Each structure stands twice: as structure tokens, then as C-alpha cells.
Amino acid sequence: MFRKRDQPRLWRATFAVVGWTALALQYLLMVAPVQGWTVLERTINYFSFFTILTNILVALAFTGPLLGEGSRLGRWSAGEGVRAAVALYIVVVGVVYHFLLHPYWNPTGWSLMVNLVLHYVMPAAFVLDWLWLTPKGRLRWIDPLKWLAFPLIYGGWTLIHGLATHWWPYGFVDVDALGLGRVVAIFGGLLVFFLMVGLGLVGLDRMFGRTGRDSGARAA
Numbered sequence: 499m500f501r502k503r504d505q506p507r508l509w510r511a512t513f514a515v516v517g518w519t520a521l522a523l524q525y526l527l528m529v530a531p532v533q534g535w536t537v538l539e540r541t542i543n544y545f546s547f548f549t550i551l552t553n554i555l556v557a558l559a560f561t562g563p564l565l566g567e568g569s570r571l572g573r574w575s576a577g578e579g580v581r582a583a584v585a586l587y588i589v590v591v592g593v594v595y596h597f598l599l600h601p602y603w604n605p606t607g608w609s610l611m612v613n614l615v616l617h618y619v620m621p622a623a624f625v626l627d628w629l630w631l632t633p634k635g636r637l638r639w640i641d642p643l644k645w646l647a648f649p650l651i652y653g654g655w656t657l658i659h660g661l662a663t664h665w666w667p668y669g670f671v672d673v674d675a676l677g678l679g680r681v682v683a684i685f686g687g688l689l690v691f692f693l694m695v696g697l698g699l700v701g702l703d704r705m706f707g708r709t710g711r712d713s714g715a716r717a718a
Contacts (some may be wrong), residue, residue, distance in 0.1 A: 506631050510560045513623045517557035520615040521550065527609055539663075546659055547667045548652055549595065552587040553616050556624050559584045578636045582703065583645040585628040586696045590649075592621035594688070598670060628699075635707015642696025649692055653685050 507525045544550060562575025574580060595617040606611050656671055665674040671683050 502636050507564065509627065509631075510563050513532055513620065513627070514557060514560035514564065515545075516615060516623075517553060517560060519621055520612050520620070521557060521687065522551055523608060524550065524612045524616065527612065538718040542659070543665060543667070546656065546665075548649070549591050549616055551652065552584075552591050553620055555584045556588050556620050559624065560627070578633055578703075579641055579644075581628055581632045582637055582696075582699050583648070585625055586642070586645055586647060586692065588621045589695055590688075590692055592713055593691075599668065602669070627630075629702075629706075633707075634703045637700045639697070639700055641700060642693050645696050646689060647690055649689060657681075 520641050525541075528544045535543075558571060559575045559581060560696055562569070562571040562573075564570045567573050567576055578631055583604065595613075595677055600617075603613075611688055653671075657673070660666045660671070666674070668677070671681050676684075
């Protein structure tokens with residue numbers, strides 16, 4: 499029988515294993531022989547998906563607390579801003595996949611299982627982790643602007659890599675098919691969505707933090 503204080507550790511250990519396993523399976527599926535692509539090129543393509551990069555951050559954020567704050571990963575993953583930013587990124591992964599990609603993508607077999615984990619299971623698990631286990635009341639309204647750095651860097655890499663190779667991770671960023679102007683407009687809209695979700699997370703953080711302080715004051 500697990501003690502109550504062991505439940506967060508069990509939760510995080512479970513989803514750390516689930517996340518790393520799904521990422522490993524997705525890598526094996528992507529590096530399977532494809533005519534015209536080397537293993538190195540397919541590996542670069544693998545790390546060029548926002549879904550993959552974000553799920554790596556999620557897996558690291560689940561793993562860090564298991565190692566303790568004595569480790570560099572443990573200290574990084576303990577930051578409230580870090581955990582909120584990761585929650586933001588994985589929420590966007592789930593929403594964008596469900597509404598923009600899922601209608602045009604019908605995986606089967608192992609690909610179906612991996613897609614469900616990376617786009618639905620891990621987002622839900624990490625958002626619950628953020629709501630349940632992350633201290634609240636310490637985020638600032640300026641933080642969502644800072645969190646845009648990751649998608650901005652990703653957008654720059656996607657453009658450079660895509661123009662050089664003519665391979666695009668998602669149809670809505672395919673400059674060859676849509677044109678640069680349309681892709682920039684779509685990406686700008688996504689950045690606004692990132693910002694809105696980030697502000698929503700800060701609002702929840704401040705609301706829960708205020709509720710916690712009020713409860714503590716009444717108990718005192």
C-alpha cells in the first residue's frame with residue numbers, strides 16, 4: 499500500500515516511463531528505412547517536430563523530481579515557471595494536433611498508439627501534474643511573453659531547415675505549398691494562441707495561489 503506522500507512520485511515515475519517509451523517507439527518508427535533519406539536525415543527530421551521536442555521536455559519534467567533537487571535536472575524541473583511553460587507547450591501540442599492535424603492523419607498499429615500517448619495522454623497527465631503538484635501564486639503576467647522564446651526558436655529552425663531540405667514537419671508550415679506569407683501569418687496566429695493559453699495559466703496560478711493563501715489564513 500502506497501503512502502499518500504508517495505503518490506506524486508509514483509505518478510511522475512509512471513508518466514516518465516510512458517513518455518520516454520513513446521518517444522523511443524516514435525523514433526524507431528521514423529528511422530525505419532525510407533527511400534531517399536539517410537538515418538541521419540530521418541533523425542534530424544524526428545527532432546524537428548514540435549510534438550517530439552515538447553514531449554521530451556515533458557518527460558524531463560516528470561523525470562527531474564525523481565532525481566531530487568540535488569541534480570541539475572531536478573533543480574530545473576522544480577521551477578514553477580519551467581513547469582508552467584512546459585504545461586503551455588504540451589497543451590498547444592494537444593489542441594493543435596486535435597483540431598489541425600488529426601482530421602488528416604489516420605495512423606494505425608504502433609503509430610496510432612504512440613500518437614495517442616504523445617498528443618493526448620502526456621498533455622493530460624502533465625496538466626494534471628501542474629494543477630495538482632506545482633506550487634501556485636508565483637507566476638507573473640510577463641512570463642507568457644518569455645515562454646514564447648521556445649516556439650520562436652522552433653519556428654526559425656523549421657523555416658531554415660525546410661527551405662534547405664524542402665521537408666516540412668506539418669502541412670500548415672509548408673512554405674513550398676502555401677507560400678512564405680501565408681505560413682508567417684499562420685505562425686503569427688499560433689504565437690497569439692500560445693500567449694493566450696499562457697496568460698490563462700498565469701490567471702489560474704494566481705487564482706489558486708490566492709485561494710491557498712486565504713485557506714491558510716482562515717486555518718491560522
